[in-house]
Amino acid sequence: MQDVALPDGAGLDPETAQAVPDAAPPGDRRAARAAMQDRIIAPVKPLLRRAGLLSILSGLLWPVQAAAIAWAVSGWASGALALERSLWAAGIFLLCGLIRAGLDRVAGGILYRAADETIARERELLIGREARRPGGAGSAAVAALAVQKLPLLHPWITRYHVAMLRTSVIPLVYLAVAFWFSWAIGVVLLVAGPLIPVFMALVGMAAEDASRRQMDEIGDMNSMLMDRLSALLDIRLLGARARAAEDFETRADRLREKTMAVLRIAFLSSTVLELFAAIGVAMVAVFVGFTLLGEVGWGSWGNGLTLYEGIFLLLIAPEFFQPLRDLAAAWHDRASGVSVVEELEAMDAAPRVALLGEGAQATPLPGPLSVSMRGGVAFLPGRALPLPDLDVGAGQSLALVGPSGVGKSTALSALAGLVPLVEGRIEVCGQELNAGTADGWRARLAVVPQRVHFPDLPLSDWLSGGRAMGESTITEALDLAEARAVIDRLPEGLQTRLGESGGGVSGGEARRLMIARAVLQDADLVLADEPTADLDALTADRVTRALRRLQGQGAALVVATHDPALAGEIDAQIVMTGENEA
Known part of the structure; x- marks a missing residue:
């Protein structure tokens, strides 16, 4: 089957596409956040916990290094200049430093693996679902989410949760150590420390809103870029390049x-948080200094602080605030990640039309070609749509005509198994069209949609469907579809790679290429959705002749059209009025 899962809506036409709903209202944010944790964090929680424990062990080695430095310096001040003492202190410091570096490296590797697994999983789910059951989001929005926004989960996973674990353990240990030596320094840290999370939370609310607006703008800009690229030829012909450039600007x-x-x-939050950390460290330094000078005789449990104790406390005071600093920095990563997950959740919740089967390659359904639909009712989101009774056999052609919105494109989608019926029955090749037969049935179909999608492949590979074919065979199919001249004028001929929306060929030329592909695929049934829409009379006549030649090769043809000239060339017509529409 060819190009049945289209990028614009669920089926053959945007008629079935639905808009992605807005994010959950503020009242549901708490439940939404819990769902985000289950979705993003829960699958990799064991990895995050392991990395967090290693990071905590690394942080708890700093007091050992600080004690070694304080021991060496206090010895120098007391006149104990023995080389042995200094070497022991340096050895302890270097050993702990190497252990910390190793722990941080292992923890970092675990975190990056967890982040990569999460992003790969979400990207695979997103692309797989949108390829088979597209929602209302355009390809630009999906691409922006998959390529630009999902990587923003990386710093959230690698930084935020480890920072939370470190903040829940390391400052408490350092605080207990500070209280062991001096209740005054303990009180200073106890007062200054919690101010950082408080201001972090206050600033974080504004950060989340700003990140959400930034994510929305990225998606809107990508959508506008895709729209302008698809209309680039029209923009140039209409002389609207200056206006397009102004819109981009x-x-x-x-x-x-x-x-x-x-x-x-x-930057504002960093400034505020660094201010509190600097004030806390400065107060510790002032207290230690005046205590060692003998100006302050209170604040410790004994007869004041020794030089060793003072240096030790000065060294651990900045590290008391470091996990809080890291958490404050990671809070912004979390805000960006939350915005991305909210968009994922909104896209998940978008109304979609179910797809029969798996949408995978399958062995063609056996038996002579026959299509029959009786009492069919398709259910689109918020809408039940009755479909006409019809029968099509091998080599026959049928035109579905009628005004827009009556369900012509939906009928074609139902015949392809892209829109399931809630009532009625479709039989193909003597079997019911259902989840078990849909993939095999689609292997016998070819589709000529309103909007052609070209993959990033040379035209020779796309036309042949990846099968080995000689150039003469491809040329014969192009001649039948009156598309040989299209290939001849392309710069690289059959090796040309067209843009996703067919940049470099007109709409009529793209549809004739689709017909040539249907010939090469030896399709038994061709579903053509408005194949002559928006074409001039000469181009429309070429497409019509190509379709008739395809039928002459033995293929059956079902066409949805407004074009009376095309409908007049078809064997039979069904007029759809929509009078019985539910």
Whole structure:
């Protein structure tokens, strides 16, 4: 089967596409956040916990290094300049440093593996679902989410949860150590430390909103880019290049403003948090200094602090705030990640039309070609659509005509198994069209959609469907579809790679290439959705002749059309009025 799963809607026409709903209202945010944890964090939680424990062990080795430095310095101050003492202190410091580096390296590897697994899983689910059951989001929005936004989960996974674990353990250990030597320094750290998470939470609310607006703008800009690229020829013909460039400039400025808003919040929060950390460390330094000078005689449990104790406390004070700093920095990563997951959840919740079968390659359904539909009712999101009774046999042609919206394209989608019936029955090749037969049935079909999608392949590979074919065979099919001249004028001929929307060929030329592909695929049934729409009379006549030649080769043909000239060339017509529409 060819190009049955189309990028624009569920089926052969955007008629069946649905818009992606907005994110959950604020009242549901708590439940949504729990769902996000289950979706993103729960599958890799064992890895995150292991990495977090290694990171905590690394952090707890710093007091040992600080004690070694304080021991050496206090010895120098007391006149104990023995080389042995200094070497022991240096050895302890270096050994702990090497152990910390090793623990951090192993933890980092685990975290990156967890992040890569999560992003790969979400990307595979997103692309696999959108390829088989597209929602209302355009290909640009899906591409932006898969390529630009999903990687923003990486810092959330690698930084935020480890920072949370470190913050829940290391500051408490350091606080207990500080209280062991001096209750005054313990009180200073106890007061200054919690201020950082409080301000982090306050700033974080604004950061999430700013990140969400930035993510929306990225998606909108990608959608606009795809729209302009698909209409590039029209833009040039209409002389609208200046207007298009102005639109890009305006949208780029909006994205710049939203990005700068995120950065301003990040820098503001960093400034505030660093201020509290600096004040806390400064107060510890002042207290230690005045205590060692003998100006302060209170604040410790004994007769004041010794030089060793003072240096030790000065060294661990900045590290008391470091996990809190890391958490504050990772909070912005979390805000970006939450915005991405909210978009994933919204896209998951988009109304979709079910697809019969797996959408995979399969052995063609056996038996002589026959198609019969009786009492069919297709259910689209929010809409039940009655379909006409019809019969098509080998070599026959049928035209579905009628005004827009009556279900012509939906009928073609139902015949292809892209839209299931809620009532009625479709029989193909003497068997019911259901999940078990749909893939085999689609292997006997070819589709000529309104909007042709070209994969990133040379035209020779796309036309042949990846099968080994001589150039003469391909040329014969192009001649039958009156598309040989299209290939001849392309810069690389059959090796040309067209853009996704067929950049370099017109709409009529793209449809004739589709007909040539149907010839090469030896399709038994061709479903053509408005094959002459938006074409001039000469081009429409070429497409019509190509379809008739295809039927002359033995293929059956079902066409949805508004074109009376095309309908007049078809063997039979069914007029759809929509009068009985549910």
